[in-house]
Structure formats: structure tokens, C-alpha cells
Amino acid sequence: MNGAQHILDAFHRHNIHTVFGYPGGCIMPLYDALVDDVGVEHVLCRHEQACALAADGFARASGRLGVCIATSGPGATNLITGVANAYMDSVPLLVITGQVASGMIGTDAFQETDILGMTLGIVKHSYLADSAEALPGIIEEAINLAREGRPGPVWIDIPKDILLSEIASPAPASQPQPAQPRPDISEALAMLRSARQPLIYSGGGVSLAGAEDSFRNFAGTSGIPGVVTLKGIGNAGRHNPGNLGMLGMHGSRAANKAVDECDLLLVIGARLDDRATGQLDGFAPNARMIHIDADAAEINKLRPADLGLRGDLKAILSAFTKALEQQPLAIEDWQARCRTWHTTAGFKAADNEEPLAPITGPAFIRQLSRIAPDNTVVACDVGQHQMWVAQHYEFDHPRHHLTSGGLGTMGFGLPAAIGAQFADRDSTVINVTGDGSFMMNAQELATIRRYNLPLKLIILDNQCLGMVRQQQELFYNNRESHINLDDNPDFVAMARAFDIPALHIERTDQIRRGIETILAYRGPMLLHVTIRRDENVWPIVKPGASNRDMIDEPRRKNTANKEHAA
Amino acid sequence: MNPQPRTAIPTYTLNCRMSQEAAALERLCQVVRVRGFRIARMSMETSGRILDIALTLEGSRPVAMLQSQLEKLHTVTSVELVSDALARSRTA
Numbered sequence: 041m042n043g044a045q046h047i048l049d050a051f052h053r054h055n056i057h058t059v060f061g062y063p064g065g066c067i068m069p070l071y072d073a074l075v076d077d078v079g080v081e082h083v084l085c086r087h088e089q090a091c092a093l094a095a096d097g098f099a100r101a102s103g104r105l106g107v108c109i110a111t112s113g114p115g116a117t118n119l120i121t122g123v124a125n126a127y128m129d130s131v132p133l134l135v136i137t138g139q140v141a142s143g144m145i146g147t148d149a150f151q152e153t154d155i156l157g158m159t160l161g162i163v164k165h166s167y168l169a170d171s172a173e174a175l176p177g178i179i180e181e182a183i184n185l186a187r188e189g190r191p192g193p194v195w196i197d198i199p200k201d202i203l204l205s206e207i208a209s210p211a212p213a214s215q216p217q218p219a220q221p222r223p224d225i226s227e228a229l230a231m232l233r234s235a236r237q238p239l240i241y242s243g244g245g246v247s248l249a250g251a252e253d254s255f256r257n258f259a260g261t262s263g264i265p266g267v268v269t270l271k272g273i274g275n276a277g278r279h280n281p282g283n284l285g286m287l288g289m290h291g292s293r294a295a296n297k298a299v300d301e302c303d304l305l306l307v308i309g310a311r312l313d314d315r316a317t318g319q320l321d322g323f324a325p326n327a328r329m330i331h332i333d334a335d336a337a338e339i340n341k342l343r344p345a346d347l348g349l350r351g352d353l354k355a356i357l358s359a360f361t362k363a364l365e366q367q368p369l370a371i372e373d374w375q376a377r378c379r380t381w382h383t384t385a386g387f388k389a390a391d392n393e394e395p396l397a398p399i400t401g402p403a404f405i406r407q408l409s410r411i412a413p414d415n416t417v418v419a420c421d422v423g424q425h426q427m428w429v430a431q432h433y434e435f436d437h438p439r440h441h442l443t444s445g446g447l448g449t450m451g452f453g454l455p456a457a458i459g460a461q462f463a464d465r466d467s468t469v470i471n472v473t474g475d476g477s478f479m480m481n482a483q484e485l486a487t488i489r490r491y492n493l494p495l496k497l498i499i500l501d502n503q504c505l506g507m508v509r510q511q512q513e514l515f516y517n518n519r520e521s522h523i524n525l526d527d528n529p530d531f532v533a534m535a536r537a538f539d540i541p542a543l544h545i546e547r548t549d550q551i552r553r554g555i556e557t558i559l560a561y562r563g564p565m566l567l568h569v570t571i572r573r574d575e576n577v578w579p580i581v582k583p584g585a586s587n588r589d590m591i592d593e594p595r596r597k598n599t600a601n602k603e604h605a606a
Numbered sequence: 607m608n609p610q611p612r613t614a615i616p617t618y619t620l621n622c623r624m625s626q627e628a629a630a631l632e633r634l635c636q637v638v639r640v641r642g643f644r645i646a647r648m649s650m651e652t653s654g655r656i657l658d659i660a661l662t663l664e665g666s667r668p669v670a671m672l673q674s675q676l677e678k679l680h681t682v683t684s685v686e687l688v689s690d691a692l693a694r695s696r697t698a
Contacts, residue, residue: 160632337678
């Protein structure tokens with residue numbers, strides 16, 4: 041068995057049956073081995089960045105390991121954005137690249153790059169296989185490392201000669217995952233019982249730990265109101281009255297108000313990202329903080345915690361639930377205040393009743409949320425549409441909302457949706473994108489067609505880079521700079537060129553029919569939605585400002601202030 | 607005009623033990639840099655596949671944050687803070 045065959049052998053032992061890749065010179069031995077392997081489905085994307093992002097989407101949607109493969113040089117460097125994306129959002133990824141032959145490393149050989157050196161800051165760990173005998177152990181360790189604890193991308197760079205070498209060493213025995221600590225929660229419980237206005241602030245760590253059920257049991261039993269990060273959307277389920285929605289820069293006033301007024305903040309699987317906290321000095325100014333996370337390095341990283349609990353979220357939350365079942369909290373007044381805020385200062389978007397009116401992003405997303413079937417996976421790109429999805433789509437599970445949270449990668453959505461569709465061929469998967477983001481990985485229409493994926497693509501087209509335009513309008517004296525995209529291609533014709541049917545809508549009375557048409561179609565279909573150019577995402581916190589200083593939509597400002605004064 | 611004294615920059619000494627792998631030292635230095643510290647002095651000894659590295663660092667961020675980030679590295683087996691916050695005043 042040669043090195044390449046050892047890799048495939050490891051895939052089989054770890055139930056890895058789908059990989060995303062693009063062949064080339066130094067990785068050819070692995071592609072040669074794939075010819076004889078019917079147990080691993082290789083998905084050929086049309087750009088290596090899309091391979092990495094598709095593997096990322098596969099992992100996010102399924103909770104399984106995503107795998108991407110590329111050759112050396114440009115193949116490897118093209119992966120970098122996708123791998124950085126996975127790193128920032130703690131997505132388990134195995135990245136395999138070919139490298140020039142061992143003896144050629146350091147000679148500036150054709151398609152040689154020092155990919156190990158280039159990627160040190162965006163991987164959980166990385167390896168340059170320096171001997172054939174070491175390869176089986178490296179593969180085994182890498183697969184385990186990517187998945188255990190706080191997940192992340194692990195990169196293996198393999199010289200071509202090692203892929204071709206016959207390796208006598210047997211496959212190493214699978215290593216059990218090290219048990220995570222189960223910290224004592226008695227002090228945390230005492231803090232919880234002494235609080236009058238406790239608030240849960242949960243993030244992507246909940247689903248990374250597979251702790252969705254434990255989280256909902258805890259939130260339900262405790263009755264503690266909650267806010268979520270962008271990646272925590274869906275943690276609380278679709279119709280949880282205690283869920284105030286997303287906090288932060290484009291969060292709801294209700295969520296930011298609750299954070300501002302709480303006296304105990306229970307941070308669960310979140311990292312106090314600046315987009316969520318705003319200016320840190322003004323964040324939860326009256327609250328003590330308990331920080332629960334699988335990663336010890338997140339605790340006290342940005343704000344000292346009054347108590348840190350590092351360990352398995354499932355076990356910790358279950359222990360909390362058990363204790364609170366025996367002695368519930370008495371926080372009825374606080375719960376009532378939070379419900380009032382949620383009603384008066386939650387996300388709102390009036391359905392535009394004027395049938396001939398232009399479509400607005402929020403109104404479209406609200407209709408989509410109502411019409412799309414349960415368990416639909418929505419993969420977003422980055423920009424205004426991403427925030428409208430976060431604000432107005434009601435997700436029932438965090439793995440149904442695929443969004444590039446940490447890196448904010450335009451071009452994420454389409455390949456991520458491809459990955460999610462491969463994770464579950466029967467699920468409804470929708471890529472909601474903007475006209476700017478769509479063009480960043482539009483070549484993947486060919487991948488959709490090749491595999492006949494029944495993906496639904498929705499482009500909210502405002503003919504500009506809307507989020508940048510919005511910030512230029514609000515914070516740069518409306519001096520628009522290089523955001524105009526009014527020379528976009530005809531997206532309907534473009535989809536049809538890839539043999540993907542498409543339709544265009546632009547009026548409010550066309551929304552329902554447009555959504556129902558693409559959802560009913562049995563194959564891939566694209567819906568091109570023209571929306572107003574001048575629409576902004578509201579509310580907004582100026583970058584670097586305190587969440588307390590949210591800016592409301594001008595015409596609603598007075599109403600909102602009155603609601604808060606009440 | 608009298609020169610204004612610059613803000614004192616705390617100095618720390620960390621002893622790190624890590625296993626020898628490709629780019630081990632680069633990985634360590636990258637974390638130190640990106641987390642906001644400057645390497646003032648560095649020495650290293652190897653023993654088989656073990657690297658022992660002594661780092662003298664300057665930085666205004668909490669050193670505990672750096673320690674926990676270094677401890678996360680897969681190849682790092684221990685990080686020991688030897689001298690804590692020896693504030694050093696520098697003048698222009």
C-alpha cells in the first residue's frame with residue numbers, strides 16, 4: 041500500500057465518504073488511488089477555494105469532518121481563504137495538499153510554495169510529512185485532532201514521493217478522544233441563584249459540542265432569557281419566548297438592552313467577538329460573568345470572567361438543568377421585562393402590502409422563512425442579505441444556518457450550500473446571496489449542474505456592495521467609493537448558460553410565487569430578486585461604538601425611543 | 607522640551623517545552639507576535655525530539671492570555687511563566 045492508498049484507507053476507517061477537491065501535479069498519486077476506490081465520493085469543484093468552503097459547509101451542516109484536497113502551489117494557496125474561514129468558526133476540516141518531492145523542497149521548484157509556513161496562523165495544527173513511515177500516524181492524529189475539543193482545520197502537506205512510497209507500517213489504532221473536564225458547578229449555581237436578572241449569551245460552541253438538546257433543556261428549565269451570537273442563531277429553537285435573538289452590531293434592541301441591564305451574564309460557547317460586544321468597556325456593564333467553553337484560552341481572553349468553567353458543554357449544562365429542576369429560579373419580573381422588550385424592540389419588518397412596490401430584503405426573508413419547509417438549510421454569503429437572514433429567518437436548529445461568522449467570507453454561501461447538500465442529499469438547501477458575493481464563486485454553478493444538486497439559489501440584487509455602501513452613507517459622509525455593481529451580468533441568462541433554470545422578480549406581489557416556484561422545482565433553480573439599492577440594515581452600531589449607542593432606522597427612531605422609555 | 611517617558615512595557619520570561627516538528631519554532635513565534643508580544647531575547651536547546659525554549663517577552667497585554675494560547679498548540683507540552691511583570695521603564 042502506498043502513501044496515497046494509506047490516506048484512503050484512513051478515510052474508510054473514519055467513515056469519511058465525501059471529499060471535495062481539485063487535482064494537479066503533486067497530488068496526482070492520490071487521484072490515481074481514487075480511481076480504484078468506489079467508497080469515497082470525490083466532488084470536483086471548479087476552484088480550490090470552493091473545495092475548502094464546500095468541505096466547511098458539509099461539516100457545519102452535518103457535524104462530521106469536512107475534507108478537501110488540492111495540489112501544491114496555487115492549488116494550496118487557493119485553499120487558504122476557505123481554511124481561514126473554517127479556523128475562525130471552529131469547523132472540523134482535514135486539508136490534504138500535495139507538495140513537490142522531498143528532495144525538491146527549497147529549490148523553488150515548479151508549483152512549490154511553503155504552504156506550511158503560510159498557513160501557521162489559520163490552522164489548529166499542520167504537518168509536513170517528512171517520511172513515508174510517519175504518514176499513517178500523521179493522518180490518524182490529524183483526523184482526531186480536527187474533531188476533538190474545540191474543532192478546527194488540520195492541514196497535511198505531503199511530498200509527492202511520499203504519496204508514492206510503499207509503506208509497510210500498519211494503520212495505527214484509532215485513538216480515543218480525550219475526555220473533557222467536568223468542572224464543579226456549585227459556585228456557578230450559587231451565582232445564578234443570587235442573580236435577579238440573569239441572561240444567557242450563547243454562541244456557536246453549543247452546536248460544535250453537540251449540546252443543542254442540553255442547551256434547550258437548560259434554557260427551558262431555568263427560564264433564563266437568552267441572546268445569541270450570529271453563529272448561535274437556532275440554539276434556542278424557533279418559537280422560544282425567552283429568546284431575544286441576535287445581539288451586537290446588527291442585533292435587536294431587545295437583545296442589546298437585556299445585555300445592558302442584566303446582572304449576571306452566562307456566556308455559553310461564545311467568544312465575546314467584537315461584532316457581538318461592541319465596545320467592550322460598555323458591554324454588560326452591570327453584570328458578573330460566568331464563561332463556559334470547551335477552550336480554556338477563550339476564558340478571560342477579552343474580558344475577565346468572574347467564574348470560568350472549561351469542559352464539555354453537554355455535561356455542564358445537564359448538571360445545571362438537574363440542579364435547577366430541584367430548585368427553580370425566581371426571576372419572573374426579569375422574564376416579563378425581557379418579553380416586553382422582545383415585543384416592543386425585537387426585529388420587525390412590515391410585510392409590504394403594496395403589491396407593485398419594490399421588494400425589500402427583510403420582507404422577502406420573512407416570507408421565505410414562512411414558506412420554506414422545516415429543516416431547510418440556509419447558507420448565506422456576507423453582507424446585508426446575511427444580516428437580514430440572521431434577523432428575520434426563524435431557524436429551528438443552529439446547523440440549519442450556515443454563515444461565515446468570524447472571517448466574513450464573501451463567496452462562502454454557494455460552495456457551503458453545495459457541501460450541505462452533499463451532507464444530506466434529501467434536505468432542502470437554499471443559498472441566499474447578494475449580487476456581490478454571488479460573483480465571487482459563481483463558477484460553482486458548474487458543480488451544481490454536474491452533480492444535479494437540487495439547490496435553490498436566491499440572489500438579492502441591489503446592484504451594489506450594499507453593506508459597504510451603507511457604512512459609506514452613515515459613517516463616511518455618503519461618499520460612495522467603488523461599490524457600484526450596476527453592470528452586473530444578467531443572472532438569469534448566466535444560470536441558464538449552466539443549464540440551471542432561473543426566474544426574475546422585482547415586485548412585492550411576486551415574492552410568494554417566486555419562492556414557491558423554486559422550492560417546487562425538482563432540480564437546481566435560481567431566483568433573481570431585484571431589491572432597492574438604498575436599503576440599509578437596521579439597527580446598526582457604529583464599528584467600535586458601544587451597543588448602547590445603536591442607531592435605528594431614521595423614520596422609526598422616535599417610536600423606538602418611546603418604547604424604551606416605557 | 608523635556609522628553610516624555612514612554613509607558614512602561616512589562617517584561618516576562620516564559621519557558622516553553624515543545625516537541626520537534628516541522629515549523630515548531632515558527633509556530634511558537636507566530637503566536638507570540640500575533641497575540642501582541644515582542645521577543646526581546648530567545649534561547650533554545652534540543653534534546654532528542656524535545657525543544658526547550660526560553661523567551662523574554664515584552665507586551666502590554668495580559669501574559670496569561672498568551673500563555674493559554676501557547677498551551678493550545680498541539681506540539682507544546684508546557685509553558686511556565688518564570689518572571690512576572692517586571693515593569694521596565696524606558697525613556698526616549
